[in-house]
Amino acid sequence: MPLFSNKFCPKKPTPRKVELSVLNKELGPEKALQDLGLEIGPIRLKLGDQESLFDNGEWLPETGPVSGTHKENHKLRQYVQQLEDENNLLKLKYEILLDMLTQTTAESHLQEKQMEQLQKQVLNSSRIPRTKR
Structure with missing residues (x-):
């Protein structure tokens, strides 16, 4: 018998098998979804007066004092993106007009x-005297 061995080694139980076909036959798929909660909706977290929603790997505040600033920041980000797009378009138009001006000047x-x-x-042709034939 080893000196430092663990004497108590229980066997691991076999995993239980649940037949979903029985549940589906008895309850139906709609009832199973409602009762068993197989459909997971958005994850919500409420801490005090602050409620947050987990969406696309990011916690978004829905209620409370932070949600107003978050929504305002989101609107401002959209506005900044719109202005950047407009700025890029104006730069492109400016470059095109500059190219047109360069071409016209060269012509x-x-x-x-x-x-x-x-x-x-x-002038040269008028200076040369013409000879009569």
């Missing part, structure tokens, strides 16, 4: 150069 410079060349050609 006008090309036209001015062409006009100067044509004027030089006209």
Whole structure:
């Protein structure tokens, strides 16, 4: 017999088997959901006058003094997001207008150069005396 052994070693009980088919036959699926509480709704926690709801991995205050500020913060975050989207759109429009202005300026410079060349050609052609044939 070992010196430091545990003398009391109970056997582990086998897990109980519950036949859900019997419950479903007797109660029906709707009744089983109502009675057994198999459908879990949102998790709510109430501490004093503060009530919170667990949603998408985050505790959201529903009542109490914090819920008003939370709702206001949520509205402000939405407003900030809207302003950021609008700002991005305005930046895009600004870039497009700047590109259009650059293109128009480049085209006008090309036209001015062409006009100067044509004027030089006209002046040169008028200076050359024409010979009669």
